[in-house]
Amino acid sequence: MIKQVRYILAILIFGTGLIASAQEMPKVWDLKACIxxxxxxxxxxxxxxxxxxxxxxxxxxxxxxxLPNLTGSASQALTNYKTGLQNSTGVGLNSDLVLYNGSYxxxxxxxxxxxxxxxxxxxxAAENDVTISITQAYLNVLLAKENITYLQDLMNxxxxxxxxxxxxxxxxxxxxxxxxxxxxxxxxxxxxLVTAENTLQQNILTLKQLLQIPTSTPFxxxxxxxxxxxxxxxxxxxxxEKALSIRPEVKAGELSVQLxxxxxxxxxxxxKPTLSLDGALHTGYNSxxxxxxxxxxxxxxxxxxxxxxxxxxxxxxVTRTNVAKANIGIEQARLSLxxxxxxLTQSIERAYINVKNANSQYEAAKEQFVYTGEALRISNAAxxxxxxxxxxxxxxxxxxxQAMQAFVQAKxxxxxxxxxxxxxxxxxxxx
Numbered sequence: 397m398i399k400q401v402r403y404i405l406a407i408l409i410f411g412t413g414l415i416a417s418a419q420e421m422p423k424v425w426d427l428k429a430c431i432x433x434x435x436x437x438x439x440x441x442x443x444x445x446x447x448x449x450x451x452x453x454x455x456x457x458x459x460x461x462x463l464p465n466l467t468g469s470a471s472q473a474l475t476n477y478k479t480g481l482q483n484s485t486g487v488g489l490n491s492d493l494v495l496y497n498g499s500y501x502x503x504x505x506x507x508x509x510x511x512x513x514x515x516x517x518x519x520x521a522a523e524n525d526v527t528i529s530i531t532q533a534y535l536n537v538l539l540a541k542e543n544i545t546y547l548q549d550l551m552n553x554x555x556x557x558x559x560x561x562x563x564x565x566x567x568x569x570x571x572x573x574x575x576x577x578x579x580x581x582x583x584x585x586x587x588x589l590v591t592a593e594n595t596l597q598q599n600i601l602t603l604k605q606l607l608q609i610p611t612s613t614p615f616x617x618x619x620x621x622x623x624x625x626x627x628x629x630x631x632x633x634x635x636x637e638k639a640l641s642i643r644p645e646v647k648a649g650e651l652s653v654q655l656x657x658x659x660x661x662x663x664x665x666x667x668k669p670t671l672s673l674d675g676a677l678h679t680g681y682n683s684x685x686x687x688x689x690x691x692x693x694x695x696x697x698x699x700x701x702x703x704x705x706x707x708x709x710x711x712x713x714v715t716r717t718n719v720a721k722a723n724i725g726i727e728q729a730r731l732s733l734x735x736x737x738x739x740l741t742q743s744i745e746r747a748y749i750n751v752k753n754a755n756s757q758y759e760a761a762k763e764q765f766v767y768t769g770e771a772l773r774i775s776n777a778a779x780x781x782x783x784x785x786x787x788x789x790x791x792x793x794x795x796x797x798q799a800m801q802a803f804v805q806a807k808x809x810x811x812x813x814x815x816x817x818x819x820x821x822x823x824x825x826x827x
Contacts, residue, residue: 421609426618427534428826434526434607441522448515455508462501464493464673471680485689486680492704498668503661510655517651520644524819526606531825532812533603537617539808540596546800547589550793553776554582560780574786581790588797630821632748636741638821643740649733656729660722666715669707676700740820747817754810758803765803772796 422429435441467490475482494501558578564570604615630638640646679697681689708715775792779785815825 421613424616424618426827427531430530430534430603430607431527431825434530435523437608438522438526439608441519441526444515444519444522448512448519451508451512451515455505455512458501458505458508461504462494464491466491481683483683484680485682486678488676488678490674490676492672492674495671495673495703497670498665500662500665503658503665507655507658507662510651510658514648514651514655517644517648521648524644527825528816528819529606530603531815531819533599533606534617535808535812536599537596537603539804540592540599541617542807543801543804544589544592544596546804547585547592550797551582551585551589554578554585557776557779558582569782577786577790581793632745635748635817635821636744639740639744640737642822643820645736646733646740649729649736652729653726653733656722656725659725660719663715663718663722666711666718667708669705672704672706674700674702674704744817744820747813747820750813751810751817754806754813758806758810761799761803761806765799768792768796768799 421433425433469486469488469490471484471486473484475484558575561570561575561578565572565575600615600617601611603617604611604613609615677697677699679693681692681696685692687695772792772795775789779789819825
């Protein structure tokens with residue numbers, strides 16, 4: 397019965413957790429909601445947060461190491477001598493406090509504090525990476541949705557042309573081959589639309605996987621087009637300088653160099669003597685001594701206080717090797733920091749070039765899209781009036797489709813690259 401109750405409770409708790417998780421998810425996802433959800437739920441980010449929690453506990457322990465400890469003891473023993481059994485009882489309190497140890501404890505606190513800061517910066521860096529990945533995936537979804545909108549309009553136009561041509565065929569005002577050509581075009585447009593819808597589903601799946609949402613969970617992306625031209629905030633040199641001063645991976649690298657320098661000081665401090673203050677309270681009872689239990693506990697109570705000086709003489713080269721390792725660690729941290737800065741500046745320069753090219757392509761594609769769209773409108777009107785042939789109309793339509801796809805791609809590419817470039821220098825991505 398108890399097992400059944402536990403089982404039912406477990407199901408209720410699990411079910412409640414699922415309901416709570418479902419309630420936390422928005423019904424319609426925009427970019428801001430996606431980024432916020434990923435920062436909160438991403439497994440890698442949460443693992444890094446737990447690592448930061450471990451680092452925090454290590455810092456707390458390092459600070460507590462400067463405090464005196466207190467240990468209580470109690471003993472009960474029977475000893476068999478030739479004269480008979482001897483019963484002894486003892487209780488006591490012991491404490492010690494490190495007064496000087498070559499600043500080891502002080503440097504250990506610095507080391508643990510730096511490690512805690514580095515762990516938190518690793519969380520921020522991971523959140524930045526996830527933000528960029530989510531932004532790219534989300535814009536790919538919007539790109540696919542906008543592409544479908546244009547293709548749906550093209551398919552509707554093709555269907556209207558087929559319907560018109562079918563009616564004209566009955567009156568003999570259009571050739572059969574022209575109708576077949578229009579029907580083939582309509583079928584091709586339907587195929588293209590289905591392909592685009594499949595691309596949309598694939599892009600939504602990619603976004604859900606980045607958000608780590610189960611594939612069976614309903615997922616709807618905001619249909620409102622929030623993509624607009626985003627201006628570049630800073631030029632390349634200014635952006636690189638600003639990024640080097642604010643990016644968490646750079647700050648983490650700088651703190652890692654400091655951390656290794658503190659580790660070197662810790663290693664050196666073990667060569668110095670350690671001075672500690674010791675104290676104890678103790679009393680006890682022995683069956684062979686005169687006096688009852690209470691008398692012996694009272695009469696045998698003593699207090700002890702003293703200083704202990706430990707001087708290292710030979711430690712089998714442990715300190716020497718630790719110092720050498722710490723020096724190597726400093727050089728490794730410096731090289732890692734240099735690599736981080738180099739990689740970051742190169743990424744920003746690449747993003748800057750991408751932004752410039754993408755914005756130029758967007759302006760050209762936009763102009764081409766406007767012109768081909770107007771040309772197709774005129775061609776469709778002429779075809780409906782019988783003053784244009786089907787071949788020329790299809791050629792104009794193909795030009796429009798190419799221009800449309802180039803425009804939509806350029807629009808989202810320019811927006812993405814500009815967002816990424818500005819994000820490097822601290823501009824948040826919100827929509």
